[in-house]
Amino acid sequence: MSIELQRVAPAEIEARSMEIITEELGRELDPELAPVIKRVIHTSADFDYADNLVFSPGAVKRGVEAMKNGCTIVTDTQMALAGINKRVLGKFGGEVMNFVADPDVAEEAKRRGVTRATVSMERAAALGRPLVFAVGNSPTALVAIRDLLEAGTLEQPALIIGVPVGFVNVVESKELILELENIPYIVARGRKGGSNVAAAICNALLYLASGDARE
Amino acid sequence: MSIELQRVAPAEIEARSMEIITEELGRELDPELAPVIKRVIHTSADFDYADNLVFSPGAVKRGVEAMKNGCTIVTDTQMALAGINKRVLGKFGGEVMNFVADPDVAEEAKRRGVTRATVSMERAAALGRPLVFAVGNSPTALVAIRDLLEAGTLEQPALIIGVPVGFVNVVESKELILELENIPYIVARGRKGGSNVAAAICNALLYLASGDARE
Numbered sequence: 001m002s003i004e005l006q007r008v009a010p011a012e013i014e015a016r017s018m019e020i021i022t023e024e025l026g027r028e029l030d031p032e033l034a035p036v037i038k039r040v041i042h043t044s045a046d047f048d049y050a051d052n053l054v055f056s057p058g059a060v061k062r063g064v065e066a067m068k069n070g071c072t073i074v075t076d077t078q079m080a081l082a083g084i085n086k087r088v089l090g091k092f093g094g095e096v097m098n099f100v101a102d103p104d105v106a107e108e109a110k111r112r113g114v115t116r117a118t119v120s121m122e123r124a125a126a127l128g129r130p131l132v133f134a135v136g137n138s139p140t141a142l143v144a145i146r147d148l149l150e151a152g153t154l155e156q157p158a159l160i161i162g163v164p165v166g167f168v169n170v171v172e173s174k175e176l177i178l179e180l181e182n183i184p185y186i187v188a189r190g191r192k193g194g195s196n197v198a199a200a201i202c203n204a205l206l207y208l209a210s211g212d213a214r215e
Numbered sequence: 216m217s218i219e220l221q222r223v224a225p226a227e228i229e230a231r232s233m234e235i236i237t238e239e240l241g242r243e244l245d246p247e248l249a250p251v252i253k254r255v256i257h258t259s260a261d262f263d264y265a266d267n268l269v270f271s272p273g274a275v276k277r278g279v280e281a282m283k284n285g286c287t288i289v290t291d292t293q294m295a296l297a298g299i300n301k302r303v304l305g306k307f308g309g310e311v312m313n314f315v316a317d318p319d320v321a322e323e324a325k326r327r328g329v330t331r332a333t334v335s336m337e338r339a340a341a342l343g344r345p346l347v348f349a350v351g352n353s354p355t356a357l358v359a360i361r362d363l364l365e366a367g368t369l370e371q372p373a374l375i376i377g378v379p380v381g382f383v384n385v386v387e388s389k390e391l392i393l394e395l396e397n398i399p400y401i402v403a404r405g406r407k408g409g410s411n412v413a414a415a416i417c418n419a420l421l422y423l424a425s426g427d428a429r430e
Contacts, residue, residue, distance in 0.1 A: 003390045007360065015286035019368050019380040045406035046261065050293045079411065082297035114223045138377045142221065165260045167232040168223050175218045196294065196411045 006179050007029035015040055025050060032060050037184065039085050052188045054178060059159065062184040066132050066158035069208035070094040073132045073202060075195075076117045076141045076164075080134050082197025088206040096134075099123040117141040125154040134161045136198030138171030145152070146176045147168040149183070160185040163193030232257055235362050240265060247275050251401065252399040254419040258411050269393060269402045275420070281347050281373035282424035287311040288347045288408075288417060289339040289416045291332045291356040291379075298414025303421040311349075312369065314338040332356040340369040351413030354388030361391045364398070375400040376416050378408030 008016055019043050029037055031062050033055055040049045070093030075081045081098045087158045089096060099105050099120035109116040117138030124131055135141045142162050149152035163186055164176040172186045186201055206212075223231055236256050244252055248270055255264045282378055285308030288405055290296045298312045304311060313336035314320050323333040327343055332353030340363045350356045357377050363369035377392040379385050389402045421427075 003387050003394070005387050010324070010355075013381075013383045020382040042382075043380065044409060045385075046396070078297040079294050082293040083231075083297070083410070113224070123337070128411050140225075157235065160368065165258065166228075166229050167235040167257075169220050170260075172218050172220050179218070192413050193237075193334065194259060194409075196409050199294070 001194050002171075008116040014042070035208055036060060037110055038148075038203055039200045040197055043194070043200040044194075046192070048190075048192060049188065049197070052190055052192060054185075054187045054189050056183070056185045058185040059186050061206070063132065063159045063161075063186070063201075064131070066209045067094060067202075067205050068092055069158075071158055072097060072119075072127065072129060073134050073136045074098070074134070075198065076100055076135045077122060077195045077198075078197035080136045080198040080202075083214060084134070084202045085206055088203075088210050092206075094207065097124070097127075115140040118144040121145055121148065122198040128155060130155055130158045132159045132161065132202070133157055134163075134198040134202050136163050136193055136195035137165065139164045139166065141170040142173040143169075146180070149180070157183060159205075161185075161198055162186070163188040163201065164199045165193040165197075166191060229257070229428055235285070235367075237312070244411045245316060250423055251275060251416055251419040254264040254415045254422075255403075255412055258415040259409075261407070262401065263405075263407060264412070267403045267405055267407060269400075271398070271403050274399040275423070276378075278347065278374045278416075278420040279423045280347070282309060282420050286347050286350050286373055287312060287342065289336075290400070290413065291315055291348045292352045292410045292413075294410035295351045295413040295417075298411060299349070299417045301422055303425050303427070305420075307421075307424065312339070312342075317426060329402075330355040336360055336363065343370060345370055345373045347374045347376065347417070348372055349413040349417050351376075351378050351408055351410035352380065354371050354379045354381065354384040357388040357392055358384070361395070364395070372398060374420075375402075376413055377401070378403040378412045378416065379407040380406065382406060 021038050073096040075098045081096050084096050100116050105116050105119045111117045118139045121141050121144035162174050170191055175189050177185050232318045236253050252268055288311040290313045296311050299311050315331050320331050326336045332355045336356050336359035377389050385406055392400050393401050
């Protein structure tokens with residue numbers, strides 16, 4: 001078998017990928033949502049996300065505004081943190097935090113019989129400022145966010161990106177977020193998601209915020 | 216709508232997830248490959264990987280041996296690096312390296328009109344020792360590995376994990392690896408893959424190496 005590689009310059013690969021995604025989608029997406037949906041498909045090669053992603057009204061606009069205002073993004077994994085474009089985020093004065101790997105978070109979680117993600121979201125809430133949550137792994141992080149909102153101990157988030165992946169309570173935790181009123185969210189309905197998806201959504205918002213030519 | 220969360224203790228979530236995956240697969244996997252395939256499905260909630268993953272003969276055994284011997288893993292993204300369990304890797308004296316974010320790699324790539332992934336793989340080859348490559352992003356990384364092997368400037372790798380994701384040259388780059396003879400590989404055929412998949416495969420091998428109860 002002879003394998004032929006396409007000649008595409010490094011700087012052109014992403015644009016060509018986005019063209020292929022647009023062609024294969026075979027239908028028009030809502031132009032406000034398209035850059036987010038396409039970037040998630042770009043990061044996963046999984047067209048299911050064209051149907052899975054659910055946006056609260058104005059979620060993309062609110063997310064872009066948050067990025068422009070130099071928001072704090074809180075992730076539930078080191079992988080999501082690693083995947084977020086910190087150069088662009090830093091340009092706006094934003095930062096990204098993750099508490100899951102802190103030794104005292106692990107200790108407290110063990111003592112209380114809860115997940116590290118739960119304790120991490122409590123730590124984030126204690127920051128006392130509007131946050132973008134980027135949850136790509138732990139359904140318990142989404143449950144904790146809902147509980148903290150109900151208890152009144154979490155300030156209104158700028159955006160909840162709820163895209164944990166998996167088989168136990170993942171579907172249910174996302175439905176909890178979809179029930180919230182007046183809170184902007186982007187949720188991947190069903191089992192699919194991941195730290196890569198969470199990072200891709202943050203990056204799509206960052207590129208929109210910076211007027212980057214990338215879709 | 217009333218959403219009911221299952222009561223599963225934090226420590227039980229992964230085991231329960233693996234049970235669900237086993238049930239839903241509905242067929243027996245090769246027992247040597249099952250822990251790797253199931254961990255990739257666990258990280259993606261995508262059962263396509265039960266069919267996509269291609270293993271050279273003995274690849275899992277060779278990968279586990281490499282982990283036990285304290286190998287150096289080379290990734291092509293910071294995300295894959297972040298996702299690999301460095302506690303278990305460190306227990307064996309292993310380490311994980313990534314050259315993509317180095318400023319002089321970016322500079323050299325730009326000057327030569329190649330990708331940063333290509334230059335990164337050349338840097339890795341220059342280490343002059345057997346490596347586990349964990350490629351979850353860049354098809355050009357796989358092309359570079361093939362070219363370096365043909366040129367005789369790369370030592371026989373312990374294992375090539377070839378799971379880049381995407382739309383331009385991704386399918387082709389993986390076919391190049393599948394053509395290699397006498398080199399252990401684990402490849403996700405087709406467009407799918409990702410840094411999360413690359414990390415999940417490394418972790419599956421690490422848990423097998425450490426006799427971890429996790430599948």
